[in-house]
Amino acid sequence: MVTKINKNIIKALAVCTGFFSLASCREHSVTPTSGLVPEVDNIHTFAMNTGDFTIQLHNRLSDSIITSTYYLTGSTNVSAIGLGTYVDPFFGRTTASAYLQVTPYKSGFAFPSGSIMDSAVLVFPYLSGTTGAKSYGDTTKALHLNVYRTTSKVEVSGTYYSSSVLPTEATPIGSGTIPFTNYKSSSKIATATKDTLTAQLRLKLNNSFAQEIRNADTANFLNTTAFQEYLKGLYITPDLTQAGGLLSYFLIPSVSSGDQKNLAAARLEFYYHTADTVLMSSFPLKTDVCGYFTNYNRNYTGYPAANYLNKNSDSVLIQSEPGFATEVTITGLMNIPLAVINKAEMVFTAVNLASPDNIFTPIDVLTPVLMENGQEMPLYEVVDNNGNTNSSGSLFVNPYAQKRTIAGIEYTQYRINIPRTLQHARIEGKNAVTIRLRGSKNYPGMFRVLAPGIGAGGETNFQFNLIYTKQQQ
CATH class of the missing domain: 2.60.120 (Jelly Rolls)
Structure with missing residues (x-):
């Protein structure tokens, strides 16, 4: 007392x-x-x-932590997602998979009459530096990724956690292996725009998916709401049948105005051509109308941490x-x-x-x-x-x-x-x-x-x- x-x-x-x-x-x-x-x-x-x-x-x-409002440390209002997998000798396997939504760069978008679809590419910016993206693990390795369509919407107003999951289709719409050096510093020329693209993860999607988007009813492109009812979301996840060994963050910069290219945004790019020209249109992830989050899975089974x-x-x-x-x-x-x-x-x-x-x-x-x-x-x-x-x-x-x-x-x-x-x-x-x-x-x-x-x-x-x-x- x-x-x-x-x-x-x-x-x-x-x-x-x-x-x-x-x-x-x-x-x-x-x-x-x-x-x-x-x-x-x-x-x-x-x-x-x-x-x-x-x-x-x-x-x-x-x-579990909230990942639908994650901002990269040291950056101002720059969102980020995680992608990749690695195995820690004590703590076991960590896997980062992302869910996200995109929208046409303008309302009433339409592919030109008679245009022919060439390809679709999923793109995430990666900026090295103290205020840029980071990677963890073995940077001599690559990301082995599969992309799926979700069967429920990634809601921009939703609160999603690191443990949240959404249902997806069974068949991927794209797969790819991207070495760390390819998205850290390599340069590529976009033939449709003549722009040099650097520090970006670029994952080509299946031609069948690109053709489906090209042939979709124009009503699906009237506005963001209509498009997101049609393409409810994308799920990007590591292929665990591959060795892995690397996890990286990718930037989702704020995009406020319509731009056919939007080369700084996380986005879907569609390349197509007509008889006399080659074109590209960007469907960006606009954080004010598009949801996103990362699922971080920790699996300790069979490792000392368990x-x-x-x-x-x-x-x-x-x-x-x-x-x-x-x-x-x-x-x-x-x-x-x-x-x-x-x-x-x-x-x-x-x-x-x-x-x-x-x-x-x-x-x-x-x-x-x-x-x-x-x-x-x-x-x-x-x-x-x-x-x-x-x-x-x-x-x-x-x-x-x-x-x-x-x-x-x-x-x-x-x-x-x-x-x-x-x-x-x-x-x-x-x-x-x-x-x-x-x-x-x-x-x-x-x-x-x-x-x-x-x-x-x-x-x-x-x-x-x-x-x-x-x-x-």
């Missing part, structure tokens, strides 16, 4: 810890090695570590969502005196994979959250004393991957700092706190962390370090 005297101390500490935490946030954004944490002197400032607490690691599974599903272990297992997350429960907070907690840092080090599996790299940024009554809550570090989002908080928590050399070997390490969250738990008289360490939604289906737990021994094991300062009388 909290006594009347202790309540006064708690009020003082609550103000103090708010000051220390937020001051540290501001300082960390300028000087990461700030001196705001005092030296341990065992007179006023004391240290506690892993052995002073009971720490339990529990592996969870997040099986033995860790929804149970305690002595390992930290994290995937970019959807996938594994690890909950860290720290018990023994009442052993901490009522004092200012200056640092409360969880440290864990990712296992290095040997070649050729070292292509499965760790996550750049984690998303630690506080668990209360089974619900995710923001850490106290990322909100200010008024409950508003504190933009500097994530810098103070420091959920970023860092390189560290241990015994002459370079590792990826994480040092998650949560003093304010523990301070609040201690003030409220709680003896335990649970922090969920999960991957971000920034790069669904890509990246992972496999780190040893407490019992591993050595400098690469899981550690918890806490420093507190007693209030002087």
Whole structure:
């Protein structure tokens, strides 16, 4: 029970810890090695570590995230889909398949009378760079893709998840093998337009599909609604009979105006000719009227990760969502005196994979959250004393991957700092706190962390370090 005297101390500490935490946030954004944490002197400032607490690691599974409103990290309003498959030696197979819709570039579209259809090509832009698309896995490999028509509409107003599926026809309307180098940087000349096309995945569809579109009743092209009742959607999925080994994101830029070419858009291209000319028309994916989403499937069967599903272990297992997350429960907070907690840092080090599996790299940024009554809550570090989002908080928590050399070997390490969250738990008289360490939604289906737990021994094991300062009388 909290006594009347202790309540006064708690009020003082609550103000103090708010000051220390937020001051540290501001300082960390300028000087990461700030001196705001005092030296341990065992007179006023004391240290506690892993052995002073009971720490339990529990592996969870997040099986679904919204992918119908996914924006590529670092880009402004640039949507993206994922395509591909790879097999991680620990986490098993990940497969990304996309559903999407297109529309004629203008209402009342019609192929010229007497024109002859030559081909149809499905196109997705791919832009390399910090604000462009990304790939994960073995970039010496290719994407082996099949394309199907859906039998229900991909709704622009629908909310779709990484676990969502739609029914499709049994027979593909196109198949192709596209090496990574073909869509990363290669240039092609579109003979119908004389344009040079670069950084695009281009998958030719069956001639029978192209001819069907050419011969369709003109009523199907009157407007977007009519066309999407006719062609309800497209499903692009990896051919799992092929080796695979690569997952890539492709851009869906916003397209607002009608353009027969629309060479920057994700689109269907139709090439056709008349007696005296060669033509191309584009049916783009316009995000204001066309739905899209990606299904990310994780299959752990037959791989080590299957033995860790929804149970305690002595390992930290994290995937970019959807996938594994690890909950860290720290018990023994009442052993901490009522004092200012200056640092409360969880440290864990990712296992290095040997070649050729070292292509499965760790996550750049984690998303630690506080668990209360089974619900995710923001850490106290990322909100200010008024409950508003504190933009500097994530810098103070420091959920970023860092390189560290241990015994002459370079590792990826994480040092998650949560003093304010523990301070609040201690003030409220709680003896335990649970922090969920999960991957971000920034790069669904890509990246992972496999780190040893407490019992591993050595400098690469899981550690918890806490420093507190007693209030002087």
